[in-house]
Amino acid sequence: MITFGGVAKRYRNGREALSNVSLHVAPGEMVFLTGRSGAGKSTVLKLIALLERPTRGQVTVGGENTGKLKARRVPAFRRRVGVVFQDHRLLVDRPVFDNVALPLIVADSSLKEIDKRVRAALDQVGLRGSERVLPSELSVGEQQRVGIARAIVSRPPILIADEPTGNLDPQLASEVMALFRRLNEVGVTVVVATHDLHLVRESGLRQIVIENGRIAGSEPGGTLPVIEARR
């Protein structure tokens, strides 16, 4: 589903965020990206969502070589990847319903379909009844859940999340992870970048450790102490 082959990414300011990264995430798998701040986790997610293109190497997502994807096909590609950000990136002047509906609106879904799916997504994140509320009227945790609802509303086969529990208390963080697990159980490929090693340990899922833009290890969650020692 997701393959990196010898990928390097150098930003315009000259900083090399990734060097010769190769990894593979199987269809329907859920993995964690762990590592220090600035290690390159977010860059990996940006390359998966085609928010950036690799400087060298090849990124393949859902069979598409993203480096060679023509600009006009990028929007359709992005509709197949749900993205959750730590800072939510919600439209502050639009109610919850409009925020969650955005991926369906851009995909030209019918109004009936939009209404049905938005309510279902809000149901999944426990925010049914908050449709007309503005994001500023919600708590940080609720805003994060709106961001998750927006990412899953169009039922993308791939979901990526960048520090989705960074602003949440432990209980909310566990709930969000449980939601990702449920999505994963119905076949969604999930990649989560996180600092929260406790959550990784609890999950027992594979983690890919990134250090200084390189893969430092790829191991199941149960071997976490080894990874922690590296950090």
Added chain:
Amino acid sequence: MSSVGSYMARHAHALLSSAGHLARAPIATTFTVVVMGLALALPLGLDVLVRNVRTATADFSGALSITVYLKPGVAEARATQLARSTRERPGVAAVELITATQALAQFRAQSGFGDALDALEGNPLPHALVVTPRPANSNPADMESLRRYLATWPEADAVQLDGDWVTRFNAMLALLRQALLVSAGFLAIGVIAVVGNTIRLEIQNRRAEIEVTKLVGGTNGFVRRPFLYTGALYGLLGGLTAWLVIAVTLALVSPAASRLAQSYGSHFVLGGPGARELGVLLGGGALLGWIGSWLAAARHLARIEPGSG
């Protein structure tokens, strides 16, 4: 919902969203609309002026004529025959034959040289034809063509084009009209630039929203749509403002114009832009706004990508 219904709903949503953005920034919207309105009012005002002058003067078409002085010795019967044949010529509205006898009588009555004329042995004046062209054929080219034709008559002694001042007056009107078209062209560019700059600022203000929209798969066309409607609405409102400016100006100067016309014994009333002009103004304004916003959107939207911030 059918795809057509869905398509219409999406455009209606974009239109309402654009209208909402304009309404939420009333001062900025008003300034932009007033600038556009004044820019559009200038060519419209010139057009109204030219049309009113033409209506008031009827292009002085009745004042244009060609006088053919026949050679001395041409018989009155031949002059009558020439007058008749000229009347049948296309482009000719009327031909008046002033016989030598009539001309002398007029001269005697108007000049005050009656006694001196009695001293003459005969009538020195020739027969003359005053040829008046139709209004549609009163332009300089047709007039010159008619003059040349009349000058070819063997009986013609002299052919005189009357009303050069009318020709010059109409040429000045034509010049004004050309200046109007040129200024309208430049002002249209100005309107496009005003809308383009306004939309550019709007795009910068909504950068975060554009990034999120593209992040979830919005195409450039989708992101561009509300900005195009915003530009078109600016143009529409600018056109409406221009129409109001001209209507108010006409209402203010109309009494004075009527008094001036009455002093010449005329019932002329100033005419304003009609429904057709209003339609052209609104449609043209919306089109210019659309073009301005399209240019700005095409240039600036493509540069904004979710990962570029």
